[in-house]
Amino acid sequence: MDNSEHTPPVIGASAAAVGGAERVEVPVRYDAILLAGFGGPEGQDDVIPFLRNVTRGRGIPEERLEEVATHYRHFGGVSPINDHNRQLKAALEEELDRRGIDLPVLWGNRNWTPYLGEALDEAKERGFTSLIAIATSAYSSYSSCRQYREDLWGALDASGTHGEITIDKVRQFFDHPGFVTPFIEGVDEAVAALEDELGTSDIGERVEVLFTTHSIPTADAERSGPRDRDYGHGGAYAAQHNAVAEVVMLAVEQRRAGRSAERPAGAPSTPIPWQLVYQSRSGAPSTPWLEPDINDAIAALPAAGRNGVIVVPLGFVSDHMEVMWDLDNEARETAADNGLRMIRVATPGTHRAYVSGLVDLVLERRDGVPAAERPAMTALGPWSDVCRPACCENARLGFRPALAGVAP
Ligand SMILES: CC1=C(CCC(=O)O)c2cc3nc(cc4[nH]c(cc5[nH]c(cc1n2)c(C)c5CCC(=O)O)c(CCC(=O)O)c4C)C(CCC(=O)O)=C3C
Numbered sequence: 001m002d003n004s005e006h007t008p009p010v011i012g013a014s015a016a017a018v019g020g021a022e023r024v025e026v027p028v029r030y031d032a033i034l035l036a037g038f039g040g041p042e043g044q045d046d047v048i049p050f051l052r053n054v055t056r057g058r059g060i061p062e063e064r065l066e067e068v069a070t071h072y073r074h075f076g077g078v079s080p081i082n083d084h085n086r087q088l089k090a091a092l093e094e095e096l097d098r099r100g101i102d103l104p105v106l107w108g109n110r111n112w113t114p115y116l117g118e119a120l121d122e123a124k125e126r127g128f129t130s131l132i133a134i135a136t137s138a139y140s141s142y143s144s145c146r147q148y149r150e151d152l153w154g155a156l157d158a159s160g161t162h163g164e165i166t167i168d169k170v171r172q173f174f175d176h177p178g179f180v181t182p183f184i185e186g187v188d189e190a191v192a193a194l195e196d197e198l199g200t201s202d203i204g205e206r207v208e209v210l211f212t213t214h215s216i217p218t219a220d221a222e223r224s225g226p227r228d229r230d231y232g233h234g235g236a237y238a239a240q241h242n243a244v245a246e247v248v249m250l251a252v253e254q255r256r257a258g259r260s261a262e263r264p265a266g267a268p269s270t271p272i273p274w275q276l277v278y279q280s281r282s283g284a285p286s287t288p289w290l291e292p293d294i295n296d297a298i299a300a301l302p303a304a305g306r307n308g309v310i311v312v313p314l315g316f317v318s319d320h321m322e323v324m325w326d327l328d329n330e331a332r333e334t335a336a337d338n339g340l341r342m343i344r345v346a347t348p349g350t351h352r353a354y355v356s357g358l359v360d361l362v363l364e365r366r367d368g369v370p371a372a373e374r375p376a377m378t379a380l381g382p383w384s385d386v387c388r389p390a391c392c393e394n395a396r397l398g399f400r401p402a403l404a405g406v407a408p
Pocket residue numbers: 038039040041051054055058060064065068079080081136137138141143144214215216217280281282283315316317320321322
């Protein structure tokens with residue numbers, strides 16, 4: 001269905017307030033928060049139907065599906081992701097309660113039950129008409145932003161609640177302090193541990209930090225973010241990750257300098273080198289995806305004189321299957337094969353700063369906080385509240401209607 005000619009200027013609860021701008025700086029009344037997750041199988045019988053849901057129309061080869069199915073089968077057919085979202089929902093409810101904010105949290109997934117549509121059924125039953133969505137994904141790209149917006153639109157369509165229920169979505173939060181702080185703490189702890197283990201404060205020569213995120217087709221990466229801005233190779237997706245990684249390393253170097261100032265030997269001389277790498281590539285081998293692959297990057301480290309690696313899952317909000325399998329299993333094996341000590345940093349999960357930051361993101365929309373007062377740790381942010389036409393469009397599928405966007 002092509003809604004481009006029929007949609008109001010902004011599709012969502014704040015439609016009337018915006019009139020074509022990318023930011024919503026007026027208060028909006030919300031009845032509830034909608035936590036929009038990815039979803040995952042909860043038993044062996046769920047695995048194949050789940051994988052079909054995820055890859056429908058995506059051109060993922062059958063062999064790749066069979067391979068990924070074995071990852072889930074290894075863990076009894078259960079992804080940890082639904083439990084993560086149950087825990088995140090509970091943590092959000094606790095934080096809202098602590099702050100005296102009366103906003104119920106509904107939860108629905110893109111790819112497995114409870115589906116987004118079930119959350120909308122609940123909204124309908126409880127008489128909620130104005131929702132603010134939090135998608136469990138921090139960056140801009142088709143898979144990490146627009147697909148959530150499209151599926152929310154689709155869920156409204158399917159439940160016949162278009163016009164009855166409106167949904168806004170909090171901005172992409174890659175550079176929100178709530179999301180970034182857990183990574184700073186995690187990398188700092190890993191650096192301190194390696195300082196102890198490797199017996200030197202000058203580990204800049206011996207250790208490398210690999211920030212890792214989900215690879216995506218380069219054609220999708222080029223289309224990530226607003227289409228009229230040039231973010232260079234990898235589009236807004238890569239630019240956002242690089243900007244956050246830089247901020248994390250700056251904070252970590254500061255803490256490192258603070259630690260070594262307490263030692264008689266003085267400050268360390270070499271900053272710890274880092275790079276952005278990619279993982280979990282699928283798709284046909286002939287389709288280009290973002291590189292380098294984390295395993296290739298790890299294998300190249302010994303030749304650069306490294307004997308330790310810190311792996312930072314910067315692209316992920318919880319320790320789900322991509323983290324458990326592709327990092328804790330595969331990347332760890334690659335590191336061991338190459339004689340490298342590896343530390344894998346934690347994802348935000350239900351870190352206090354993260355949970356509290358998500359509530360702040362909801363409140364900045366509810367209260368219409370001016371953009372200038374919104375926290376952002378990189379020059380790219382604070383990201384927009386509503387996306388412009390064709391933002392993060394899928395390279396193969398082209399236009400599909402989505403929520404929380406400005407109509408053409
Ligand atoms: C950018 C990105 C994120 C981060 C943003 C976000 O978090 O949303 C992410 C998250 C996740 N991806 C997940 C699982 C899968 N992703 C797949 C496939 C794909 N992911 C892609 C990208 C991303 N994926 C892409 C471009 C594909 C190719 C197919 C397509 O174009 O859509 C496949 C199919 C098999 C395969 O090809 O690997 C599976 C099973 C799970 C759940 C894990 C669990 O169960 O614990 C999570 C959180």
